[in-house]
Amino acid sequence: MGLSWIKMAFYSVRVLSFHSPYVRGLTNDSLSCCINALLQSFNVTTELIEILNKWHPSDQAELNNVPGQLKKALNDMKISSNPSPHMHFLNCLHHHSIRRFDVHDADEIFHTILNLTQKQMADKDMAQEIRKLFEIKVETQVMCKTCTYIQKVPNSLFSLPLAIREEENDLKSCIHSFSQKQTLKDDDECYCDRCSEKQPSTHQLRLVSLPGVLCVHLKRFRNDCRFTRKLENKVTFPDTLQKDIFDAGLLENAEYYSLYAVIVHIGTALFGHYTAYIRPDQDWYYADDSYVRKVSWSDVQGTYKGCKTAYLLLYRKMSRSASE
Template sequence: MRFGMRGLRNDHLSCCVNTLLQTFSATWELADLLVKWEAAAGMDSFNVPLQLKKVLVAMRGDSSHPAPHRDFLHCLDRNCIRLSFQHDADEVFLSILNLMQQQMDDKVLAVEIQNLYKISVETYLQCLECNCVQTHNSYLLSLPLHIKEDHNSLEDCMTSFFEHQELTGINRCFCPHCETKMPSRQGVRLSTLPRILCIHLKRFRNIQGFTRKLDCGVTFPETFDFSEISKEAFSADLKQSGGRYTLYAVVVHSGSSMCGHYTAYIRDRVNEHWHYADDSHVRQASWEEVQKTYGGDCRHTAYMLMYRRNTKEQGRQPEFSG
């Protein structure tokens, strides 16, 4: 049975968590994995994955009333994501994923959940004298993109992220072959593409000790293909083919760096209609409305973008039950 989208009451300044819960609910891959998990008996009420599973089940229930999520909020509070404080959505998102990794007793399933979002990257450092290359492998759970104080496009932001940098002068790096500090070229390449790509538009910037929000425009498409981004973005051993993604959720920040509010646009997986969730209030929206969050003329701006990699399975309807 298909249920409507369900709102969440704002409880102790919980708009940030409410918005992220809407994106988690729209990520049916995460819901499928959580429903597989049989938590050990006696697990306490401050276990983040257990409480997340419960609230996602509740969000699939009767859409005429806001979903109960107070236990989840108190669970986060006990895990140092405090109630009654304003939070950064990307920081809370990463904290929830990391707490799930730490607190699930089924470690294989915990890795599967993390792998949904895991962006494997290769950082390289090339000596400009002898061409010796040093590499380091790591991963990200969201892609942080720097934006300019001007007009930006998502494609341009990604291209800038993967452009190499020349390290000269006092920034020279040690080359093990030359056995001294040498001018170098540094960059990042993708080793794997995630199923769910979370993009963080870095709108908050510290300037002379003060945090300021950048409301400049950042355009983003409903679909994009990684193959159209700079070839420098890929390592030689990229393990996955097919880099076409479709947008399904947008986390929006309204206001300033000191006083703000989070809401979300969510795309229905069945009929592909957009909906707008502002805490307990949920209504139908349109792509044209989503585009108004590009920024530039208002402070109602996109802050996080959730894209799903296109696969042949996309039309499969998941089963989700308590």
Template structure:
């Protein structure tokens, strides 16, 4: 894993601060680069002023994160040493010296912010920034009775097939009715457990859309979890208007801008049991792409980002998109 303090290469300073690697912290480092690149997130977190709390400073995740992100966005000419934040996570059961799943750490950090931030209204604003609201449907396959419930995700878990995929197809399949393999659900109309299909309809999208490509699968041959290194193509611009059918969108969904621009790609290199995370971050100032590999940061091209589609052990694991702020056209009604 990279431990170099270099933050500039032959392309010049890219405008990102490198992060030292402490005890397998590449997973957290990559997430920190994405948080730092999310302007709405940093603005919300900077609004918070710590008040009386029972949580000591060295265990207070939102406080330590606020301090670190301010450091990362100030002087980018050197590498940030962020032991305080990593040890704060360790005290909150995100252990140092342990290989972590980046999506699990992402959700854990957001949950810690909800639990520990003293301004609960502000905590809800941060949650809303990532909240994908869906209508969950269960359909009995005997009488076709349909039950509905509302739930949400903070990152959309996209199953992928062990062949060539596109993110658009993965999203489309996520919102299709699927058989619940080996599990019967209680049908209110039949009064007993019946074979059931489960599916989701989109209710609302957040300003920051996080997509988790589920690259873990079970190998019947080895009996262990394997990593799916298959290709998953993803676009720089994602348009939900062209991905989902009308019947995959809830009737309660309001008209809103559904175009998103990619700004962060978290990449995993290695196997399901051990590997290394890096992050590709798009600059908000000049729209260039930069690759952050712990403390080493360099400018790259979109072609370099495309190389993480998969097909080898180095592949994209999480994608982060920002909603376009264009206004929707007014309805004639």
């Protein structure tokens, strides 16, 4: 036990010194693995860091201000040799009901951090820039099958929730299923404004626009009769998403998405641990709390299925003309 701790500490320091100045471990403080994995991902989201670096308000130093403490934690991860540069951030989240020693869901915490950032940033232009960076615009369309009247409701999300079938999946089929039409009948019938009564209907979600940073949420936790279980089925995902994976018009001709962070859930629905694969430059790294090491793309692909599986995928929008 003692020896492995020393080995791990040695390894973290070695990675810090010789590989990338942006990759470092974070101690697990009162079950903070979920927040640690998210911080590792935010730390390689250079677009977010650029926005936070432009922001210098008086409220950023307040202990209970989430965007302020997020900015401080991300900055300290780069410059401080303290093994717990995120301590104030954890305290701040605890104050906002993301309690220490609770088991968290990474997608929920991702949303909570971004929602609190929207609420607590006094500079609303800056908050709007962060919103735009992650915001996926969708539209719910409910069509009455009797009179064909379509009701459209706009909505926005910070992550794209994709259902998984209990068989082999690939990301393309999951994205395709997201916008598939569903028939609503019997108890699920919808009220039609034109017919002025409940009618058999179809329900469809349509992607309206995609953000600079696309967070894909693989819905691996399923509630069946009050029990939550984890789906360990295979979901393959590519390191680049080309424009043909989405409906026409969502990406420009030269645009594509490049994968740069994967939040991983290890374990079952009841008991689990979060880690992250991150790509700050060309190379992938694996961050498991204090322990950080360089890995390969095939290691990342090892999270397609099983007990150690990809849960959130962060893709960054790129443009061929700019990058090649």
